[in-house]
Amino acid sequence: FRPNDGPIPWWIVSKDRRVPGASALSHMALTRLLMGRASDTVADRIATSGLLWDRLLDPVLRAALNTAPAEGSAKLAAAVIRESLARGGRAARPRIAEPTLAAAFVDPALAWLAKRGCFLAAGRRLRAVRFAGDVIDSLDFGEGEVAVPPDEPVIFAVPPWVAATLVPGLTTPCEFRAIVNAHFAIAPPPGTPAMIGVIGGMAEWIFAFPDRISVTVSAADHLIDTDRAELAAGFWAEIAAIHDLPTDLPPWQIVKEKRATFAATPEQDARRPPAATRWRNLFLAGDWTRTGLPATIEGALRSGATAARLASAAAVV
Ligand SMILES: Cc1cc2nc3c(=O)[nH]c(=O)nc-3n(C[C@H](O)[C@H](O)[C@H](O)COP(=O)(O)OP(=O)(O)OC[C@H]3O[C@@H](n4cnc5c(N)ncnc54)[C@H](O)[C@@H]3O)c2cc1C
Known part of the structure; x- marks a missing residue:
């Protein structure tokens, strides 16, 4: 799946660029998703099966909405598509905060405030x-x-x-939805992709950081009660297979956030x-x-x- 950079979506007619296996016509679902009533769920607007759904819309919308996308708000899903893919591939690239979220967002904001004589009292x-x-x-x-x-x-x-x-x-x-993260203390081999989406696995997204490999699962309420060791073993089995790493489990940490976000339903x-x-x-x-x-x-x-x-x-x- 390689959308072209600009807003004219010619990637849809290119077999090498559109969602693998999905027809050009099936991509019209993207247009249908953009139109309808505020009370629509995603399932009210488009088919929630087929290759376009399984390989693109389900994983991407699940991550963006942190809600099973079929029951998710079509209005919110459309806002995500409108501000990303509909503007072209350049607007649809994933961004990873480097080196940390704090360095990318919080520290510059605090520095900006401090320069203007405004100091933050946190932790109260x-x-x-x-x-x-x-x-x-x-x-x-x-x-x-x-x-x-x-x-x-x-x-x-x-x-x-x-x-x-x-x-x-x-x-x-x-109403809220969970997110489950897993972190494995192992430096990924050189050349490991920074981010991989897993279709049909338990780990949905695998991230490679300099000092660790991490997993994120959205709308993860189905995993909240699963034993942590079981989760770690399951995630690592997938990571080892995907990145061709030893199957021995490295030191790990599982973080379950039960109320990670509000449920993005209508x-x-x-x-x-x-x-x-x-x-x-x-x-x-x-x-x-x-x-x-x-x-x-x-x-x-x-x-x-x-x-x-x-x-x-x-x-x-
Ligand atoms: C595990 C996880 C992964 C995520 N991944 C992504 C991602 O990849 N991309 C993305 O875009 N979004 C992601 N999100 C969502 C993103 O983190 C949130 O949308 C964002 O942080 C919300 O910011 P906020 O300021 O609204 O709320 P918060 O960051 O929740 O801030 C609320 C603050 O209020 C404070 N607080 C609570 N009670 C009180 C009180 N009584 N008095 C004073 N302060 C109080 C809390 O301590 C907290 O600091 C993720 C969320 C989670 C949980």
Whole structure:
């Protein structure tokens, strides 16, 4: 599967470039996925079987939605396709944060803030808040109430289940899906691809980092109760076969994240609130707010930008 770089999708008519074994005509499903009602599931718009589904749409949409794609929101799936494959191959390349997520996203943001005299106090749990009229007027981090001046904007960038306890009457997504990761302490041989998608295996994506090989499984609720040692052995058997490595199990770590993201179904998508609240100095950010994208880093970043824009405008008023 090698989509051409530009937006005119001639890769579909090239047998060597389109999804192996799938006909050019079957790729029309990509267009059908883009049109319909907000309440549609992916299965309402396109066939959820066949080679295009098995080899491209199921694995890619499963990863993007972190939800079994047939029950996933077609609107969110379409947003992903519209912003990636529909813009051409150049917009559809996977990106891996180098050397770490913190170095790629968090450290530059903190440096940007520090340069402007703004420092972050992390590791403090917001326990309660108080509202007065149309403003939030105090925050409680467990060390007494901190007053919020009425012209001081506040952004809650907490998970939905925390926001729902802090903000009265807030509707948020309330169903979640798991992600399971496995890490194996072994340096991959030179030339190992940075990322491999596995069709029909237990490991969905295999990543090669300088010091380890990792596995990610999306919508992994079916694996949450599986014994960790069993998972490690199963994943390693697949990695060893795919990368031609010894079958002896290297040191491993399994990480199960039960509420990794909200379930990207039409029902849950409809529960996502906008960034603005009924309090004029309180805004919401997070991948679960109404970003138009599934729960992803991109969605989280955009939600932050939206909340910051609204907060800046509110501070000026
Ligand atoms: C295992 C896993 C793998 C993923 N892989 C990818 C991927 O490959 N690509 C991708 O795009 N996305 C991926 N995601 C999704 C991505 O990580 C999220 O979309 C993104 O991190 C969400 O950012 P956020 O700021 O909305 O929420 P979070 O990152 O969850 O931040 C919420 C913060 O609120 C804090 N908090 C909680 N309660 C309180 C409180 N009471 N007071 C103060 N703070 C509080 C938490 O400690 C946390 O730091 C993955 C997620 C998981 C779990």
